[in-house]
Amino acid sequence: MPSHNGRHFLQIPGPSPVPERLLRAMSMQVIDHRSAEFGALGKQVLEGCQAIFKTSGPVVIYPSSGTGAWEAAIANTLSPGDKVLMVETGHFATLWRNMAARLGIEVDFIGGDWRHGADPAALEARLAEDNAHAIKAVMVVHNETSTGVTSRIPEIRKAIDAAAHPALLMVDTISSLGSVDYRHDEWQVDVTVSCSQKGLMLPPGLGFNALSQKAIAASKTNSLRRSYWDWEEMLKPNANGFFPYTPATNLLYGLREAIAMLLEEGLDEVFDRHRRLAAATRAAVGAWGLEVLCQDPREYSPVLTAVVMPPGHDADAFRKVVLEKYNMSLGAGLSKLAGKVFRIGHLGECNDLTLIGALSGVEMGLAAAGVPHRRGGVQAAMDELEGRSLANSETA
Ligand code: PLP
Numbered sequence: 001m002p003s004h005n006g007r008h009f010l011q012i013p014g015p016s017p018v019p020e021r022l023l024r025a026m027s028m029q030v031i032d033h034r035s036a037e038f039g040a041l042g043k044q045v046l047e048g049c050q051a052i053f054k055t056s057g058p059v060v061i062y063p064s065s066g067t068g069a070w071e072a073a074i075a076n077t078l079s080p081g082d083k084v085l086m087v088e089t090g091h092f093a094t095l096w097r098n099m100a101a102r103l104g105i106e107v108d109f110i111g112g113d114w115r116h117g118a119d120p121a122a123l124e125a126r127l128a129e130d131n132a133h134a135i136k137a138v139m140v141v142h143n144e145t146s147t148g149v150t151s152r153i154p155e156i157r158k159a160i161d162a163a164a165h166p167a168l169l170m171v172d173t174i175s176s177l178g179s180v181d182y183r184h185d186e187w188q189v190d191v192t193v194s195c196s197q198k199g200l201m202l203p204p205g206l207g208f209n210a211l212s213q214k215a216i217a218a219s220k221t222n223s224l225r226r227s228y229w230d231w232e233e234m235l236k237p238n239a240n241g242f243f244p245y246t247p248a249t250n251l252l253y254g255l256r257e258a259i260a261m262l263l264e265e266g267l268d269e270v271f272d273r274h275r276r277l278a279a280a281t282r283a284a285v286g287a288w289g290l291e292v293l294c295q296d297p298r299e300y301s302p303v304l305t306a307v308v309m310p311p312g313h314d315a316d317a318f319r320k321v322v323l324e325k326y327n328m329s330l331g332a333g334l335s336k337l338a339g340k341v342f343r344i345g346h347l348g349e350c351n352d353l354t355l356i357g358a359l360s361g362v363e364m365g366l367a368a369a370g371v372p373h374r375r376g377g378v379q380a381a382m383d384e385l386e387g388r389s390l391a392n393s394e395t396a
Pocket residue numbers: 014065066067068092141143144145146172174175195204
């Protein structure tokens with residue numbers, strides 16, 4: 001591999017680059033996790049998480065990746081043989097389905113084409129048929145990181161209410177939290193699952209469950225076995241800022257700072273920034289003459305854009321050229337999309353100039369890899385960022 005100077009461009013859809021400010025916040029000596037000093041840190045982060053998840057209920061923090069937080073959501077609420085309703089939005093929804101099945105849950109999996117989000121009407125129809133209320137939970141991925149499609153959670157909430165169905169609503173916000181508008185309480189989500197390495201801009205290693213009172217009530221009577229993941233074991237010491245086992249202290253230092261950064265910028269401003277960068281990325285893709293994988297403009301992801309490779313061209317060969325020539329990592333197509341798409345992450349610590357740098361790398365990489373395209377994607381993205389795009393010019 002040729003040597004490179006300057007920084008590596010980590011443009012995968014998470015882990016996202018860790019801001020210097022967070023690196024500095026974590027570069028601290030470890031402290032006694034039973035000390036008063038730790039208790040104060042614990043309280044700060046547990047309360048701070050409530051602002052990010054938009055909940056007044058408890059948020060549980062595990063030293064885990066997002067997959068652990070998925071398992072915790074299931075293990076604390078469901079019983080072997082329970083039925084749940086899920087939607088095949090892509091690779092991650094499929095993995096969560098597989099996990100539920102391995103834990104003895106019966107999954108009704110609504111099929112999908114990996115180009116659309118969860119269809120609220122299809123969910124409503126399935127729930128309306130379930131007169132016996134056999135379905136115990138609806139489980140959806142908010143931002144499907146494998147496809148760049150964001151499901152409309154408020155509409156899914158409405159669909160559950162329209163069917164007058166008592167199922168729990170569990171949402172994976174692993175790649176949306178801190179990047180896409182999300183409201184645990186307002187949308188009456190029962191368990192929100194998330195993790196540290198995407199919109200929170202931290203290294204991997206923290207998993208989250210935000211809980212409703214209904215979810216906590218379910219955890220009192222469900223019968224899936226658990227120990228490490230048990231909410232009750234967590235909630236007791238959490239009341240004083242402590243954890244039942246050794247917490248990931250330095251990641252919690254980082255989390256405190258990440259929450260401060262997001263709140264200083266303002267969550268609405270953070271979400272606007274992500275939407276704007278995503279729109280600029282799509283403008284570039286359109287100008288290149290390539291296709292965005294997501295097919296419904298209401299579901300375009302503010303976090304990442306998956307780009308369809310022209311037939312006969314391999315996305316992984318293209319990504320290799322970009323990495324070797326320009327020191328930039330782009331996201332791979334996952335499972336059935338392997339080689340067929342590449343993914344551009346535009347989340348976390350991303351701004352106009354870093355995005356334009358990344359898109360320049362893609363445009364030069366397309367040329368270097370001999371992928372048929374038109375020039376001008378970077379220009380189109382700059383026009384979009386400056387509000388001078390064709391779509392904007394009519395209202396300008
Ligand atoms: N869910 C989604 C939407 C994801 O993007 C990921 C990882 O990228 C996961 C679940 C799994 O999380 P982790 O790899 O942190 O276990």
